[in-house]
Amino acid sequence: MTGRLGIIAGSGGLPAALAAAAPEAHCIAFEGAEVALDEDRLDRHRIERLGGVFAALKEAGVDRVVMAGAMSRPSFDPTAMDAEMMALMPRLAPALQGGDDALLRLVIAIFEEQGFAVIGAHDLLPDLTARPGPLAGPEPTAAARDDIARARAILGALAPVDVGQGCVVAGGLCLGIETLQGTDALLRFVGATPGALRGDRRGVLVKRPKDGQDLRVDMPAIGPATVQAAAEAGLEGIAIEAGRVLLIDRPALVEACEATGLFLLAEAV
Amino acid sequence: MTGRLGIIAGSGGLPAALAAAAPEAHCIAFEGAEVALDEDRLDRHRIERLGGVFAALKEAGVDRVVMAGAMSRPSFDPTAMDAEMMALMPRLAPALQGGDDALLRLVIAIFEEQGFAVIGAHDLLPDLTARPGPLAGPEPTAAARDDIARARAILGALAPVDVGQGCVVAGGLCLGIETLQGTDALLRFVGATPGALRGDRRGVLVKRPKDGQDLRVDMPAIGPATVQAAAEAGLEGIAIEAGRVLLIDRPALVEACEATGLFLLAEAV
Known part of the structure; x- marks a missing residue:
């Protein structure tokens, strides 16, 4: 691993545990999500602008991401989507109708297509x-x-x-x-x-x-x-x-x- | 089938449907059980006196029985048991602690040992x-x-x-x-x-x-x-x-x- 870790932070205690274990990590949270981390530790983005998330992670030198904590199923404001998000909608829309597993598999695939390795929180913190x-x-x-x-x-x-x-x-x-x-x-x-x-x-x-x-x-x-x-x-x-x-x-x-x-x-x- | 049908009647609509379809049947109910049949159609027995049930069925010429309707798990008054019931208790007591399936299998086995065929309500009334x-x-x-x-x-x-x-x-x-x-x-x-x-x-x-x-x-x-x-x-x-x-x-x-x-x-x- 040469690059930085990115943490996509949801609710619960896990994001804070990971952030404490990886002080250099770049922490992303979506607007509206309740995350138990100091706001100045968080880089907030709108869910409709996933392109902005990818850009921010790359600019921060992140090459692997961990998704930590619970995220509720997002609702979208279609007028706020960026170009990357619009391009993803034909794949995201059906997955949002389906089960959690299908949606999460798709989100992983999307991050991997963007060049990020997706790792598990337990890989970073075996004591989890x-x-x-x-x-x-x-x-x-x-x-x-x-x-x-x-x-x-x-x-x-x-x-x-x-x-x-x-x-x-x-x-x-x-x-x-x-x-x-x-x-x-x-x-x-x-x-x-x-x-x-x-x-x-x-x-x-x-x-x-x-x-x-x-x-x-x-x-x-x-x-x-x-x-x-x-x-x-x-x-x-x-x-x-x-x-x-x-x-x-x-x-x-x-x-x-x-x-x-x-x-x-x-x-x- | 040469003999009479016996109906062991519990709650719900099934005992009445069977009794109507088999007017000659001998209907047994345990004391305390709510059964949607006229009382003069019912031969009531105490659950503690299963020996009395077997004797009554045999005396009525019953050679096959159907168990119909829901029966709650009985509680016993040990001082009221007849000799047959006492003899069955070493087998019944553990089954009463277990699942419904085990208890019902045992009840079927006991009736069969007494010489009765045990048949299903749907065998008598295919439209069920x-x-x-x-x-x-x-x-x-x-x-x-x-x-x-x-x-x-x-x-x-x-x-x-x-x-x-x-x-x-x-x-x-x-x-x-x-x-x-x-x-x-x-x-x-x-x-x-x-x-x-x-x-x-x-x-x-x-x-x-x-x-x-x-x-x-x-x-x-x-x-x-x-x-x-x-x-x-x-x-x-x-x-x-x-x-x-x-x-x-x-x-x-x-x-x-x-x-x-x-x-x-x-x-x-």
Whole structure:
């Protein structure tokens, strides 16, 4: 790597962590995006002027970019588009109607066509993911290990159809499979399971990427809020795939596990 | 078939439909169960006295039984059990802690050991399920057909892990997979999808039995309430597997589709 790093910053704690680890990086944010970085660290651009983004990155000597943090689906003001953006619209417009994966793949392709390497946040900060082994909380019970194995089998079965970043299993029963709405919605759904169905089963959340997911821009993540939501859903722990799930604010994540009594375990893929 | 039919009646419209179609049938209901049949048509027994049920059925000349309608998981008064029930408890107790499938398989096995054939409601009333083809509402659009195909692929992928009686797909995106909580919970979950994620996608519900399901006692079902819930979730239609999904109150089901504008389609397995 000879050139500078560019950070395309969205919301959440990740952009700040990357910016701190790479003080020389050039940080881009779109106007209107909430980014937890000092404004004087940010080079703001309108989403309609992607040509301006490419030019700014090149002028800053950037040759590789990392997309960090959550970005909501943009709405465009067609009258504000620059020429590069107009030229991209025939490709962007259909992708904006489709799933996140297709849109992100296209955005990666566009940056690569502009000569930038697209890298993942976890490539820059390996500690953003976990090594195999226990991360926090008590030792999982044998029943919890069985539930983890069952949830992994369910997610494995779903891999060919590109569904399922998460699954909750309790006492062998599948209480929920993560779909478009994300982990928090899954956990609320699980927590609302009638007691007559669930009995005294607690259960586990297993998180992993879908097979088709591009981990450079769309890695599943867990943070303290995930642990809190899992505790509120009555779970006894969380298992993630080592190396393939982002840990958001690791010290707070561990602390949340200790506070709620949930285990957090990383398993080898 | 030489002997009489026994109906083990739970809640819902199915026991009455069967009793009307088989006027000579002997109808058993457990005490406390809400059953939509005249009480003088019912032979009530306590759940703790299953031995009494077997004796009553045999005395009535019953040689085959159908279990119809929903039954909630019973609670037992151990002091009221008869000898047969006590003898069954070592097998029943663990099954009562487990999933519905295991419990129902055991109940079937117990009736079979007592010499009864266990048959499905759809064996008695073939019109309870659908033949392949459109059942109600408009012609599905090409996009809806694509969503049906994707939902079927997702359910097919889940078959080996014995999960998934239903799936909602909208514009190619999976908005929900049915788990223990059932179809209504799935549809409420889908209906709560944030608009920013869902956009203007409507989508379809696909219902089918799990591969491991014993259709004699646990066939998936849809009725007018399902159509109403699907409409409230913003869907454009429902597809079911022909021959393998119960149609509850078919005229009202068709009417609900016409009233809400949803299509109802049966597809060959």
